[in-house]
Each structure stands twice: as C-alpha cells, then as structure tokens.
Amino acid sequence: xxxxxxxxxxxxxxxxxxxxxxxxxxxxxxxxxxxxxxxxxxxxxxxxxxxxxxxxxxxxxxxxxxxxxxxxxxxxxxxxxxxxxxxxxxxxxxxxxxxxxxxxxxxxxxxxxxxxxxxxxxxxxxxxxxxxxxxxxxxxxxxxxxxxxxxxxxxxxxxxxxxxxxxxxxxxxxxxxxxxxxxxxxxxxxxxxxxxxxxxxxxxxxxxxxxxxxxxxxxxxxxxxxxxxxxxxxxxxxxxxxxxxxxxxxxxxxxxxxxxxxxxxxxxxxxxxxxxxxxxxxxxxxxxxxxxxxxxxxxxxxxxxxxxxxxxxxxxxxxxxxxxxxxxxxxxxxxxxxxxxxxxxxxxxxxxxxxxxxxxxxxxxxxxxxxxxxxxxxxxxxxxxxxxxxxxxxxxxxxxxxxxxxxxxxxxxxxxxxxxxxxxxxxxxxxxxxxxxxxxxxxxxxxxxxxxxxxxxx
Numbered sequence: 001x002x003x004x005x006x007x008x009x010x011x012x013x014x015x016x017x018x019x020x021x022x023x024x025x026x027x028x029x030x031x032x033x034x035x036x037x038x039x040x041x042x043x044x045x046x047x048x049x050x051x052x053x054x055x056x057x058x059x060x061x062x063x064x065x066x067x068x069x070x071x072x073x074x075x076x077x078x079x080x081x082x083x084x085x086x087x088x089x090x091x092x093x094x095x096x097x098x099x100x101x102x103x104x105x106x107x108x109x110x111x112x113x114x115x116x117x118x119x120x121x122x123x124x125x126x127x128x129x130x131x132x133x134x135x136x137x138x139x140x141x142x143x144x145x146x147x148x149x150x151x152x153x154x155x156x157x158x159x160x161x162x163x164x165x166x167x168x169x170x171x172x173x174x175x176x177x178x179x180x181x182x183x184x185x186x187x188x189x190x191x192x193x194x195x196x197x198x199x200x201x202x203x204x205x206x207x208x209x210x211x212x213x214x215x216x217x218x219x220x221x222x223x224x225x226x227x228x229x230x231x232x233x234x235x236x237x238x239x240x241x242x243x244x245x246x247x248x249x250x251x252x253x254x255x256x257x258x259x260x261x262x263x264x265x266x267x268x269x270x271x272x273x274x275x276x277x278x279x280x281x282x283x284x285x286x287x288x289x290x291x292x293x294x295x296x297x298x299x300x301x302x303x304x305x306x307x308x309x310x311x312x313x314x315x316x317x318x319x320x321x322x323x324x325x326x327x328x329x330x331x332x333x334x335x336x337x338x339x340x341x342x343x344x345x346x347x348x349x350x351x352x353x354x355x356x357x358x359x360x361x362x363x364x365x366x367x368x369x370x371x372x373x374x375x376x377x378x379x380x381x382x383x384x385x386x387x388x389x390x391x392x393x394x395x396x397x398x399x400x401x402x403x404x405x406x407x408x409x410x411x412x413x414x415x416x417x418x419x420x421x422x423x424x425x426x427x428x429x430x431x432x433x434x435x436x437x438x439x440x441x442x443x444x445x446x447x448x449x450x451x452x453x454x455x456x457x458x
Contacts, residue, residue, distance in 0.1 A: 021255035052085035124175035162211035165249035250296035270304030310340035321366035341380030
C-alpha cells in the first residue's frame with residue numbers, strides 16, 4: 001500500500017469514511033414528477049417551477065433532496081431556494097409569456113424560441129468573460145476555454161468539468177448548462193493550456209473552474225495537473241480548484257469509485273511543493289452540518305490541500321448576518337479559511353437574489369464583528385465586475401457628501417489594486433455600473449484606461 005493511500009485510509013490521522021456509500025443520481029427538469037417530496041407542493045407551484053426551468057438550468061441529486069433540504073419549511077427553506085427554480089426568478093412578463101406557451105404545448109417550438117429569447121436578455125456572460133478575458137497563443141489563435149483577466153491568475157475550463165453535481169439557482173455561469181454550445185466556455189486541449197503556461201511565466205496561479213472540476217474522473221484531472229510538476233512549470237506555484245462538491249456531493253471525496261485516486265493525486269501535488277487550494281463554494285452553514293460533508297473536509301485537508309470558502313450574498317438564502325457569522329465560525333472549527341463574500345452577479349436570476357450594495361456592506365459589518373480574527377480573513381462584500389474585483393469598504397461622509405468607499409482587490413491593470421475611490425451614495429444600487437462618481441467627478445479614475453485598452457468593457 002502506498003504511503004499516500006495509507007494516510008488517506010487512516011493509519012496516520014484521517015480514518016476511512018464511516019458513511020455508507022451512496023450512488024449518485026441526478027434529477028433534471030424532465031424528472032420533476034420523480035422527486036417525491038415535491039408532491040407536497042400545490043400543483044400551481046410545481047407548474048411555475050417547470051416554467052422557470054425552461055429558461056434557467058435545473059439539476060439536483062438525492063443527497064441534496066434527502067440530507068440538505070428541510071421539506072417542512074419549503075418553499076421558504078434556504079437550501080430549497082438554493083437549488084429549485086422559483087417563480088420570481090423571471091420578470092413577470094417573461095413568466096406569463098412562457099406559462100401561456102407551456103399550457104398550449106409544453107414541447108412546442110414556440111416555447112423553446114421564447115425561452116431562448118429570454119435567456120439572451122439575462123446577460124449570459126457578465127463582466128466580459130469571453131470578449132475581454134479569452135487569451136491567445138503567440139500565433140494569435142484564441143484559446144477558448146481559458147480566461148486571463150488578472151496578470152498572475154489563469155482560469156481553465158476543462159471540458160469534462162462543465163457540469164455540477166447540482167446547480168445553484170443563482171449561478172452566474174448558468175449559460176454553461178443550457179445546452180447551447182455557442183454560450184459554453186470549455187476546452188479539452190491540455191496541450192494548449194500547457195503551451196500558454198510555458199509562454200507566460202508571470203502566471204503563478206492556475207484556477208480550474210466550471211461547472212465543477214470535481215465531476216471529472218481522477219484520471220482526467222491528472223492529465224491536466226500532473227504535467228505541471230515538470231520543471232518548466234515551476235512558476236505555477238498554486239493550483240486552485242473551484243468546487244461545490246463538498247456541499248452538493250461530498251461522497252466525491254469519500255466513497256466514489258475513484259475517491260482514493262483523486263485524493264492521492266492531490267497529495268502528489270502538495271508533496272511535490274505545489275500549493276493546492278480547494279476554493280469551496282458555501283452559501284449556508286447547514287451545508288456543513290452533515291457527517292458526509294465534515295468527513296470530506298477532513299480527508300481533503302489530510303492531503304495537504306487548504307480549503308478556502310467563498311459565496312455570494314443572496315436574498316432569501318443568506319441575507320442575514322447571523323447566518324454568515326455561524327457559517328464562518330463553523331468553517332474555522334473545521335479548518336476552512338473564510339475567503340470571500342461576493343455580491344450576486346448581474347446575470348441570470350439576479351433580480352430575485354440581488355441585495356443593494358449599501359445593505360450588503362451593513363450585513364457584512366454585522367457578521368464580521370461576531371467572529372474572531374481567524375474569521376476576519378473573509379473579504380467583502382466584493383463585486384467581480386468588468387474592471388476587476390471591487391470591494392465596498394464603507395459608507396462615509398466627506399466634505400458634507402455621503403459617499404460609498406470602494407477599492408480594487410484585483411484589477412485588469414495591477415496598478416489599480418488597493419486603490420480606493422468614491423461613489424455617490426445610492427441605497428438602491430446593486431452593481432458597479434449603477435454607481436456614479438462622487439465629488440462632482442464625471443468618471444471614475446479607471447474608466448478612460450478601461451475604455452482605451454478594453455473597448456466596451458465599462
């Protein structure tokens with residue numbers, strides 16, 4: 001038995017999982033009638049959910065249904081809101097149009113056309129994901145499936161990882177999952193990824209994202225990551241993997257057929273000196289209450305990987321400072337590093353989940369003061385906007401004017417990082433493009449350069 005698998009199987013710390021193996025089964029829009037607890041809901045509510053699922057993707061599994069959702073609290077239950085489509089996610093006029101067509105012919109082309117037209121109005125690729133972030137090789141050939149927005153960090157979308165164990169109803173990458181290849185970001189060419197990394201030694205961090213790379217087989221993941229152990233990739237110091245699997249399918253790290261192989265891959269990376277960061281997505285403390293989730297966290301940490309947590313502030317799910325404080329305290333106890341509180345992006349079901357920036361900052365302050373210094377690693381509230389990651393630092397009064405204090409945590413131009421700037425106070429604004437410069441200025445300091453170097457990015 002290898003030293004790696006000895007560690008993972010318990011002789012040196014983390015024991016083999018004590019949960020029973022569970023077979024993965026997914027339910028999509030076509031399977032609503034097979035989800036037994038939904039029968040408790042009124043027929044009109046179930047119909048409304050199917051209407052919305054024509055536009056926004058839906059996918060759930062038995063673990064989420066059986067162990068996360070409190071069906072006695074549905075439809076208000078936050079984990080139900082997190083995973084099942086809700087009528088208010090579409091504008092009333094859009095919902096009415098689809099409902100009428102669905103009653104006439106639920107499989108008709110008119111319904112499919114209407115759904116497609118509505119999707120196009122939901123900002124499927126926010127923050128210039130494709131037009132401004134897609135890099136090129138030295139020969140000028142675009143590398144679809146890669147995004148290089150910040151100097152040190154490259155995002156990679158492996159084609160085998162462009163789905164999830166379940167879909168978040170607010171997902172800002174919902175366009176990946178609706179079956180339209182024109183909207184999908186993905187790459188299956190490992191050699192193009194490696195070639196780009198060879199050409200760009202300023203890249204220290206590679207982020208695998210999706211979808212969820214943890215839906216991939218361990219052998220496929222190894223094909224992308226193990227070559228990075230060669231000397232020519234020494235500049236790639238950190239490998240990040242974005243995932244919701246700890247929440248939506250912790251058995252991926254426990255009893256799936258290749259769970260041990262996956263964790264052995266992680267340990268090979270950390271033993272070789274790579275910093276492996278699991279960028280775990282959490283939205284509510286209840287996601288970490290199950291035995292399976294806690295054992296998954298322990299097994300991941302035993303490989304030498306660190307787990308950092310991030311997630312957006314969402315109306316109806318976690319717009320309560322006590323929820324965030326309990327989430328961060330739970331994470332600290334389990335050895336997870338609180339990392340980001342995000343603002344919900346301006347895409348998809350944004351109208352249903354949005355929280356005004358001023359209120360978001362107040363909620364963050366109320367939550368962060370409830371935790372110790374170890375929990376105050378959580379940054380936010382932060383917008384991943386077109387110019388960069390922008391944090392709402394506070395509300396202040398300067399020379400008699402009430403302003404919002406903002407700063408760049410990341411920027412398309414690294415010189416913008418940590419630079420503060422000011423916007424006129426607006427209690428209703430939910431995104432950067434709704435804010436106006438303070439003190440009579442016509443433009444924010446970065447806008448001229450943004451327009452010149454990234455036309456149309458503002």
